[in-house]
Amino acid sequence: MARAILISSILLVVAVVAPATARADECIHVVAKGETLGRIAARAGVRVADLRATDPALAKHPDRLRVGQRIDLCKARKHARRSAKASSRTRKRCGRSATWVEHEVRSGQTLSGIAGRYGVSVDTIVRQNPSLRKNPRALRAGTTLGFCAGRARAKNSKMCGYRTPVYHHEVIPGEHLGVIAGRYGVRRRDLLRWNPQLRANPNALRVGQTIRVCPEIAPRTRQRITHTVASGETFGAIARKYDTTTSQLLAWQRGRLSDPSRLRAGQKLTVWVDGSIVPGFADVFDDEGVLEHGIQLPPGKGYTVKWPAGAWGTAETIRAIQQAVARYQRRMPGGPKVHIGDISKKGGGPFPPHVSHQYGRDVDVGYVLEGKRAHETRFYNASAKNLDVARTWALVDAFLSTGKVKYIFMDLKIQKLLYEHARKKGVSEDRLDEIFQYPRRRRHGIIQHWRGHVNHFHVRFER
Template sequence: MSASALSPKSLGLLCAFFVALTPGSTKAAKPAAGAAEHDEAEHGETHDANESDESGDEVEGDPSEALDEKQAKKQPKSRAKKRSRAKEKKRRGDEACDFRTPIYEHVVTSGEHLGVIAGRYGVLSKDLIALNPKLAENPNLIRVGQKLAVCPEIPPREPFETQHLVAAGDTFNAIAQAHGLTPAELLEQQEGALRDPNRLRVGQKLRVVEAGEIVPGFEPEPPQPGRLVQGRKLPENDAYVIKRPHNAWGTPRAIQLIRQVIDRYSERELGGPKLRIGDISRRDGGPLAGHRSHQEGNDIDVGVILHGKLADRLHFSGATADNLDLERTWALIEEFLATGEVRYIFLDYAIQKQLYEHAKSQGMSERKLDEYFQYPRGIGRNHGIIRHWRGHVNHFHVRFRD
């Protein structure tokens, strides 16, 4: 039969048939509306439409390990070449650090104590004592120039010295925070040249020593896709509610630590609202919707504890100065810290301030405050175990050590 004998309708169907057979001409059929959403929901990957409390602001590793743009501009260009060469010979993790990182040698400077040194590297004082046994005799007795071994969770950085020229309206405290320092640290850096920090004059020069580039050999590895092997699920318990049980899987060690923390908190803080447990990981780990971490069963989100009608709400609710239960929230965080197995805790800087002042009012020493908190150094300073990261005003994120 010739093509001219075909009806227009038959000719159209025949052309469509040959087009479909032509390589590269096929197109995937457009899914029905809502099909993708249904598939994700079926696998437990989507969040409640009204739930914006766990956004994709969390990252694998530490968000402040890289220099910010302002700091990067200050660094001598010659260092970049040295750093790139050092990357090629990057040291392997040391056995004493459980192969997480090489050992670093910290040299004690004037004004430092064990707590502030621990905070600088995101570790605990007891970690420093374990690596430097002589400290056990008297942890408060360290001397300028003394060398201490440390397994840094926060990468060590080269010191970078500059000057601050005092301008009209400057205050000593504001200058310190602008450079990621406490007032005490900035005053110590003046080496006795400043008698009264409350009496600055316009044009006066202050010596400032900031954190520069990461020491070669300690650069963090880029994030890698994770997975969870032989994970365990956090069991249900009267002390807490689990927001998404299908995302409550962790390593056996992490689940053990979480249960230990909650048991000790419950013994310490009788009564009160149930704890709200957010995501840990999926059963087999890997990417988890709404997060860039939570892939290996070592992370957990926990709602801050509130007063009032929001206290028993399943979803995380934002904390304010009026509704935050400081006593219970700090008691819970203290129990996490007491495990000695926490790598970091992400928490909004404004809430850090409230908890810092509460802990101080309860008699916590300056050494411990410097060891635990990033506050009051500003959000740009990578210090302590409790550190700021956006999106953590209604919950805190705990990362356990691997």
């Protein structure tokens, strides 16, 4: 009898403990190597914001995910259900002409960019998200913003790989394919692919012609205005004021200005100025991800690797780096080795202090220096005093020649040195406008200004 009671008690304990254990196994996710918060959220059917809201460690340091960390997915799912109910109540406020949108902030995004993507004002987003009212600049990756947006906002296009809507660019006086490509952060070959009718004679653009673009840099509205020349103003100063080149400013005059060096006070000049981001568009950022089937950059004859553990990339990236270095060595033999910095960690994912470098398509490359620093692996700040301009331009051009570069981040002062060198060497105005942001302040071209890139340039390869 006692034995029967004992067996019954054991079975009762097992019956009680088993569901709890099963629930624990179902709810608790143990972080594996290479996983990101976004990937875990997607598999669990929740948002990153739900994970952060229910886990104090993630709320404080969402970018410090560690192997073996335990995350309660059931709490996150419960939070997601509560948020969905709250959102459904809020949706009723949008009226018939608008719909409720929930946007999860990605790394690198800004309020103005998000507002432009959905065709709303920044004030609208701030007003409908109390967390932003104290400090609208305090955006964090993974935060979910809810707001009302028009139902007729632009949709992403199949032609653009569903990454952005198609934009129809209207040609203005003096524009050529290079400057149009640079305006949207794409290449001339992309414009020809999207607009087959241009292939027969790509230089025969006409004012008012429409060209299809899949913009990486968000399109902005443009307006023609009249500038009245003030006493003592120079043509170059006016071009800088409107963030354009002197050749572009001259083209806008359509033959009505014979000598730009002889301006007179009161003279009228035609100028085109940029306005706000076109509703439905935003700058394209894709910094987050993981690296699957990565390859470590092996030692090479023409380059040195700063930190091999951070030199993992896709097969295409590794091949492109080696091709670029080999092309550079053929063009400029006898110089110092190319200094290769971080690409990605094995498995990818967050790689502090970098925002990107997560999925094996980014690489940091040192500038070619002169003097005693030339052969040191560590990156040193470049300037007109120590930069080997000819070799650095040859190295950058070798990367561009792979045909795989999406963009290059480089300090504007270094761009100026390379731009002027390339122009002296006979590089066409068309190609300079396609490649360089300089001399503009606004984002433009493939080589773009980004702070923190005075001691190296950052190459992002295409997917």
